[in-house]
Amino acid sequence: xxxxxxxxxxxxxxxxxxxxxxxxxxxxxxxxxxxxxxxxxxxxxxxxxxxxxxxxxxxxxxxxxxxxxxxxxxxxxxxxxxxxxxxxxxxxxxxxxxxxxxxxxxxxxxxxxxxxxxxxxxxxxxxxxxxxxxxxxxxxxxxxxxxxxxxxxxxxxxxxxxxxxxxxxxxxxxxxxxxxxxxxxxxxxxxxxxxxxxxxxxxxxxxxxxxxxxxxxxxxxxxxxxxxxxxxxxxxxxxxxxxxxxxxxxxxxxxxxxxxxxxxxxxxxxxxxxxxxxxxxxxxxxxxxxxxxxxxxxxxxxx
Numbered sequence: 110x111x112x113x114x115x116x117x118x119x120x121x122x123x124x125x126x127x128x129x130x131x132x133x134x135x136x137x138x139x140x141x142x143x144x145x146x147x148x149x150x151x152x153x154x155x156x157x158x159x160x161x162x163x164x165x166x167x168x169x170x171x172x173x174x175x176x177x178x179x180x181x182x183x184x185x186x187x188x189x190x191x192x193x194x195x196x197x198x199x200x201x202x203x204x205x206x207x208x209x210x211x212x213x214x215x216x217x218x219x220x221x222x223x224x225x226x227x228x229x230x231x232x233x234x235x236x237x238x239x240x241x242x243x244x245x246x247x248x249x250x251x252x253x254x255x256x257x258x259x260x261x262x263x264x265x266x267x268x269x270x271x272x273x274x275x276x277x278x279x280x281x282x283x284x285x286x287x288x289x290x291x292x293x294x295x296x297x298x299x300x301x302x303x304x305x306x307x308x309x310x311x312x313x314x315x316x317x318x319x320x321x322x323x324x325x326x327x328x329x330x331x332x333x334x335x336x337x338x339x340x341x342x343x344x345x346x347x348x349x350x351x352x353x354x355x356x357x358x359x360x361x362x363x364x365x366x367x368x369x370x371x372x373x374x375x376x377x378x379x380x381x382x383x384x385x386x387x388x389x390x391x392x393x394x395x396x397x398x399x400x401x402x403x404x405x406x407x408x409x410x411x412x
Contacts, residue, residue: 150382151408152200152407161355163267164229174395176210188395191397195397233268248288249292250292267321271304303323304324308336320354328377328381358389382412
C-alpha cells in the first residue's frame with residue numbers, strides 16, 4: 110500500500126493538535142495547560158446550531174458509517190436499534206440519518222419511548238444519481254412526507270441535501286432548495302442545508318443565505334476530506350461558522366481509516382474541538398463500547 114506523504118505544513122498542524130496548541134496558517138492559538146479533570150470537554154454540553162435555534166448535545170451519533178443504498182454498517186449488523194437506544198440512554202441527543210442509510214425506521218423504534226422534543230433528528234435527501242435504489246427524484250414535499258412517516262414524527266429538525274460536490278449545487282438543485290424552504294415556512298422542518306464533499310461546494314455553501322446548517326469533513330490528517338491539507342478546509346469552516354451557519358463536523362476518524370489508532374483519535378478530537386468553529390461532532394458508532402470510549406476520551410480532552 111502506498112503511504113500518503115506528510116507535508117511539513119500538515120505535520121506542524123498535527124503536532125500542534127497533540128501538543129496543546131492549534132496552528133491555523135500562521136496563527137497559533139495556545140490551549141490552557143490545566144488539570145484534565147477540571148477542563149475536559151463535556152460531550153453532553155448543550156450547544157446551539159448556528160442561528161437555527163436548535164439546541165442539542167455537542168456529541169452526536171451518526172447512523173450511516175459505510176452507508177449506501179438504504180443500508181449502513183449498523184443495519185447490516187442488525188444492531189441499529191440497540192446502539193441508537195444506548196446512545197440516547199448515555200446522554201446523546203443528536204442523531205444523524207439519511208435516506209441512503211436506511212436508518213429512519215430504526216431510529217423511530219429505538220426512541221419511541223422517549224419524548225420527541227428530547228432529541229434532535231437530522232437527515233439528508235439524496236438528489237443526485239446513485240445512492241438510493243430508485244432513479245426517480247421526487248420533489249422535496251413528497252420525500253419529506255415519506256421521511257416523517259418512516260420516523261413517525263410531525264416535524265424534522267434538520268434536512269440537508271446529501272453529498273454535494275458541485276460548486277453550482279445551489280443552481281442545479283434549486284427545485285429542492287425551494288421545496289425545503291416551503292416546508293420550513295410551514296414548520297414541517299426546522300432548518301435546511303447541505304452535506305459537503307468538495308471545496309467548491311463548501312465555498313458555495315459559505316456564500317449561500319439559504320444554508321442553515323452544513324456537514325463538513327474535518328480531521329488533522331486530511332483523510333476522507335475535501336483537501337489533503339486540513340488548513341484549506343479550516344478556512345472555509347470559519348467562513349461558514351462566522352456567517353451564522355450551524356456546522357456539524359464529520360469524518361473525525363477519516364471514515365474509519367484510523368479508528369483503531371488511539372493516539373490519532375485523541376489528536377483528532379483535540380484538533381477539531383479546538384477549532385472553535387464546529388458546533389457538533391458526529392461519530393458513526395457501531396457498538397455500545399465505542400460510545401463509552403468516545404465519551405471518556407472527550408472528558409479527558411483539554412482544549
